[in-house]
Amino acid sequence: MPESIAVIEPEPGWRFINFREIWEYKDLLYFLIWRDIKALYAQSVLGIGWAIIQPLLSMIVFTIVFGRLAKIGSDGVPYAVFSFAGLVPWTYFSNSLGMTAGSLISFANIITKVYFPRMLIPWTPIFSKLVDFGVSLFLLFILMVWFKIIPTIFVLTLPLLILLMMFTSAGLGMWLTALAIQYRDIQHGMSFGIRLLMYAAPVVYPVSLVPDQYRLIYGLNPMAGVIEGFRAALLGTRPMPWDLIGVGTISAIIIALSGAVYFRRMERFFADVA
């Protein structure tokens, strides 16, 4: 085995993701993801059922409040399936971000004792939350069968939309983790912020309600393109919103790149301030 030589010295300035090192630690990433999945459902009665209940109950409430009482349009499909199609990616997004902020507590005592690429911390929920996402996506398919909705050919773009969704979550996750290690406010404000943010994404209402001149600004939230894309591809409500997806992708890339750089700058202090 070739001997590894490590030079430990202060590294000033900005640095980007060290992909080679992360590749070295891929087994750890795998076990962290797997720990998340396994530990989450250990000693819980409903187990994986939580992945169904959360979006399902939200859907029922939204259908009653926004669909029946407020009579918000749903682009010609039943409001239940309309809102569920939005809730599937949104629930993934909000759960993985919520976990990122919480991961600090669970990682604080590891960070201060062992070295590993800190980048794995915000990356772990991005993958582990895919299990819940898969389960609720499956439920969406069942709902579509129930309401006799046939997906469009654009269902083939779903993997791309999912990638955009993961990329967005990872980008924001890196920002939030780096900030939350130093500022505990992030943790307090997180669940509140995510709830507010939901109204800035087309979860309970269709994008068609947004005035045309604001459409691209609205698309700066990458989840707008993802959610509207999900609906267009699966429910065929409207043509694929390529403009929203395009703007969203650019903004997601900017968030992720800046998040990675900021995270790398701040990670050297994690052990000192955690």
Next chain:
Amino acid sequence: MLPDMSDTVISVENLSKRYRIGLKEEMHDTMVGAMLGIARRPFTNLKRLQKLSAFGKDDHEQKDVIWALDDVSFEVKRGELVGIIGRNGSGKSTLLKILSRITEPTKGRAVIHGRVGSLLEVGTGFHPELTGRDNVYLNGTILGMKKAEIDRKFDEIVAFSEIEKFIDTPVKRYSSGMRVRLAFAVAAYLQPEILLVDEVLAVGDMAFQTKCIKKMGEVAIEGRTVLFVSHKMASVKRLCGTVYWLGNGRLRQGGPTDEVVSCYEKETLDKANSHSQNQIIAVNDEHGVEVNGIHTAIDSQNGISSLIVKVKGRTMKPIARLGIGLQITTPDGTLVSRIGARLAKSIMENVNGDWEGLFEINDITRYLTGGDYLLQVKIIRPMMGVILNIEDASIVHVPQKDFYKAGVYLTSITHGIVPLPVSFHYRKA
């Protein structure tokens, strides 16, 4: 640049680490000031939190900045067992944290050849809901092992930890001893070229500790290098060939174990000696209790030596019950006797103002051989616990005695600390 580095596995050059300790809170003496303070709080908090990771240029003068490690340099050769000693807060742990890359140095550098395994604290990353088996994999990969590597060593790890039966039980049902055993087993089989150990041996039962020490010895024999941080001089002396002594972040002395450890012990004893003058040794403001004198003396009458310990102090307010506990250790930290206040029945009632407690341990030479021992004093309040803990409070000089009436005066160094009474009979078959 690299002149014959083949045998040097760790080289530390001018390593320094600066920490910012909590900044002092602003005090307000008026209500308006206090209210303004509350309104300004988010801004001052923001500045304070930012400061935790940002440092200015004039930091050497700032009060809230401490240098946990200050210009430390040394080299470790392959296969060496090196001890790092020093009091609490001397920079030992910071040094290990830098070498295991947990935190970055502020200045200087360290070059390390080979894989580093650290045992800074065992059980890192153990998840209570997961089984022992799961945690072996999780902990192993956190320490830097590959999955395939753990697969290969799994059975040996479990055997070493002695918890085969419970390997598929969630770790939360383990006793703390079992957790430590499992964690140490994982770390021991990491087989790093360099092993960093920090006082992990303080936990676990005696048999397991012995096993761990043996394992560390084996690791060294295999040509690996061990860096062992401890303030138990007994284990350092047993294990290490070379010792570095850190004090206030600086390297005080480095060299052969016996030389450095005896200097370190001498300083500890000197410090204990200086407590004999009348001065405030320790104060607990919350309880309003101070200790201002600890004296030990040997009182010899009719050939019997007794140890007298006098503890003097003052209380600022009336206290119903105040207890004094004693603890005697050898200079290298081995516990000789711990006599709590309840055992010694040394609880003073209705104390107010100056007080003085007097202990007498009769015929001390019957129980201990001659030499220097260290005394620790604890002031307790029943039901509230320890309010003052004075380490190295004083030295006890136990006189040498011809215990066996053989013309040999016993010393702890040559005869051990306890002279066991012995009798001998024989018959010819």
